[in-house]
Amino acid sequence: MSLAQAAHSGRLRQARPANSGSIATMPARSMASSGEESLSASMQAAQNGDAASYRALLRDCVPIISAMARSKGVQGTTIDDVVQDTLLTIHRARASYDPARPFLPWLRAITHRRAIDVLRQGSRRPREVHDPIAYEARADDAPLPGHDLDDRDRRRAVVQAVAHLPPGQREAIEHIALRELSLDEASLLTGRTKIALKVNFHRALKALRASLSSSKEGSDV
Amino acid sequence: MSDPASHERLVEELTRSLAPIRRLPGPGWRAFAWVSAVLGLGALLLPLSDAAALQARLGVPDLRYAALGAMLTSGAAAFAAFQSSVPGRSRAWALLPIPPLVLWLGVSGLGCLRARLAPASNLAETGEMRGCFVFLMAVSLPLSVLLVMMLRRACPLNPSLTAALGGLAVAAAAAALLVPFHPHDATATDLAVHLVAVLIVVGLNGLLGGRFLEGTIGRRSAARAADADP
Structure with missing residues (x-):
């Protein structure tokens, strides 16, 4: 199970592949938690000004954010909006991350909030609807021919x-x-x-x- | 559908602007710092109060418990506000100020029965109540500004909730600071004046503070949507 999939399910620590026994669960769990630990360590390094760790962290976060956004019902190109808004918020809020706590709940809270914001914006904007025969099927307001x-x-x-x-x-x-x-x-x-x-x-x-x-x-x- | 090139550009942009940053202390420490500021303001104001009258009033159980309730509400609401300003913390922290709030308002409400039980009590006059209202507002302003400045340093994802909790902390702190200067016992009108002041402070913090806090979070898609609109 990849980190993004685990993040998508929202249960990273309880992540468990289907048809797996307790022995098979161990590597997945340890992989996921080690992934989260590395993200946490990268964030800590970024707080200290390590640009390389920060770049790697942000790159690693992109698929995780996409999966989390999809799980909130965001679709299509708006996923990119959520990813970018979330990256900006991570940058803005990086001082608020406590390395003693897991990284993914922090990231998930930011992503969910940004996903909700983007969905709200989308619902306020007028949208194009795909209806190819709408013009032909529209009833004419003018009087009938024999009127x-x-x-x-x-x-x-x-x-x-x-x-x-x-x-x-x-x-x-x-x-x-x-x-x-x-x-x-x-x-x-x-x-x-x-x-x-x-x-x-x-x-x-x-x-x-x-x-x-x-x-x-x-x-x- | 995904646009890796623009994500990569943004990652590079953010990495370029990276600078070492001081980690924010935990919500408990930040709440403690703010409550210390409140106590400092109280210590500054204390010489202006009538110490003998204060001692006499604190001898009355319901006034004592109302003051205690206000102080606890203030601390709990400040702690909850700082918790809510950090991403990933449970929203259930917002319920923390409710028990002390119930104690504060409940005991203050019981105090209103004093007019019936002890007719000789020193009750408020209109002019004094106006003074209380002005005091509550005047004390709330600097405390609100300080709290919003402190909350802005984190990343409040629910700015209105955070600001409303902050407003409750400020209003309760102002009510606690009012105790040494309160020249009369509680009455229904007195409680109503305090409640109105509390609601005004919470409402103003929720409205204005929420906007201040919301402005702290950069949102690229919002800017894009604004550009796209004719």
Whole structure:
């Protein structure tokens, strides 16, 4: 078991390969803990200013950080972001490492925090979604092709129905409904009383409703 | 997917800027240093207090235990704050100040019953309470600045939690330092004033201190995201 795999599982000290007995466990455990000890020793040397140990430590940390980030659900190129943020934080926080304690829990805490930060940033940013037929499948907001023809037919039917009304009712419907005049204005224009206009208007509406509904039923059949 | 070249560049960059660094003392030592600073401030202020009145007040069990609770809360919260500022330490340390906090607030709350049990007690007036509030705020400020400066030296991965624990440490320390200057016994309004002051100090530390502490950690991906945004 590699150090990165052990770190990925989060149980370095209890790392145990599958199908292994207690004898087979020993080398893996001692390898993992010796790896951790060497990381700890490198960090201690880095605290004292040893650049070569520090370079080796950071290089060794890269695959471990990647594995830890993956275990937190980070995927793709964002793993690189987590690796770089974690390396920067290691550099910034190197004084806080206590060589008397194991190295990997220290590294894991930093990596998990940086992974969470990167995941949060990613969720705030707008993302491209892969959907190749989205453009073709999108419903058009514009009216349907036959909309204008239907509209023209409906208008013609209304004009014909109004034309067939008796003159008093037609006058009322034209002034009050189509030209949207008030009862007072229509009364002044036509010389009829408001009550007469109202009566004619309601009779006209009733007649129109009857004639238009019958013509619609006729056209449907 | 991985970009080894850019990792290698960063490793080289960090290695170039490597300098020997003094290891941070453990959280216990750092908490001890801060508590010592608090005690030093208390020693400076002590000559200004009324020693006889202080002795009389400390003779009353609930006032004595409230002062003890505040001191223990301050120390425990400072220790927890320093623990939380080191990566890899258990977050359960944040619970450490709760028992002394319960003692402090509980005993202070019991003290409020004094008005009913002993009507002759010396109770607070509005002007005195304003004085307490100003004292708590004035003492909290330098202690907060000192604590945040000390916490910044580590690497607080949860800046808001660390700063809130620091705020509790500061507020409890200020309340403990107030004891020698407190001219009256506890009442409900008095406790409320103290609680408001504590909450203000904890809240301000959580908000401002958290930002100060967050600024200590360099994050390259955040800078990249900011550059990418139009």
